[in-house]
Amino acid sequence: MSTAARPAGAPSRRRTLRPGRAGHLFVAAYVVLLVAFGVVPTVYAVYFAFTDAGDRFAGLANFVEAAEDFRYAAAVGHVALYLLFWLVSLVVFVVGLALLLHRLRSRAGGTTLRFLFYIPGALAGAASVLVWLFMLDPSVSPVSFLLRALGFDTFGKVVAPGHLPVLFTMIAFWTGAGGWIVVMYGALNNISPDLLEAARIDGAGAWQTAWRIQIPLLRKWIVYMVILAFAGGTQLFVEPQLLSQASVGVAGRDYSLNQLSYDFAFQNNNVNTAAAISVELLVIGVVVAGVFVARSGFFDAD
16 A cells, blocks of 8 residues: 655654653652652641641640640750751851862862762661761770770760760761762852853962852852751751660650650650641741742842
8 A cells, every 4th residue: 555755844743742741741750759758748747736636626736735845945955056066067068078079170089089978878867877876986986096085985975965966967967968069069060160260360269269259159059958958957866866775865865856746646645746846847947948048049040
């Protein structure tokens, strides 16, 4: 059977996906997971936060009960102090190390350093805490000589309550900073070499170039990092939970707000108050993210 030849320039009858439809297919799986493991649990938590054990509307009673608990104010203080140490160290050291790594990019050690920075991030949160529990015990730590030189001859002295914000910051930085260093390094590589060369010709040194050109151009990436780090920091749970078990209660099982919420839910069988604390953390995270986005011009076109 013969068919008439299609005229030159005539559109093909082959069915193709429109760009918009192809994009929808790419994000469909993510949307399903977001709804199943993000939206639905959030709505569920909000429902419990504003109802009582009999499924009756309770207004703000659960929030008031959480705030009046004798452990609540201390947990808020612990998380706030940890966030201060964590965010400051993250911004200062991640940006600083990324700038240093960018200057070493043409040398043989640059690739090795990027690999070494990224390795700790491959460990899950619980595994990284276990590694640090081993490192912080003077009886088995490979750096026990340093711990003893600082006056810490027992594990209990190392994990004393006053040291916990710094210890948790060190654990979080060791686990999560490497990935951000690599991200910042990639962002620095997107800065036009002509711009950096012009700064060098104008007499700008390394410090001036970093402060006046590179860091301002990294602003949105830094804001993005701070938003995610703040949200993750408010969820502090694994580190104090495992440290509490390893130290026989030195850290306390209600050190953070997440631990307190867990204790309400599974020790006191009070799911509603636990949900209220979770909703508070959600609201704080959303508000802080909104403030950072609005003040930084995060979505402004460059």
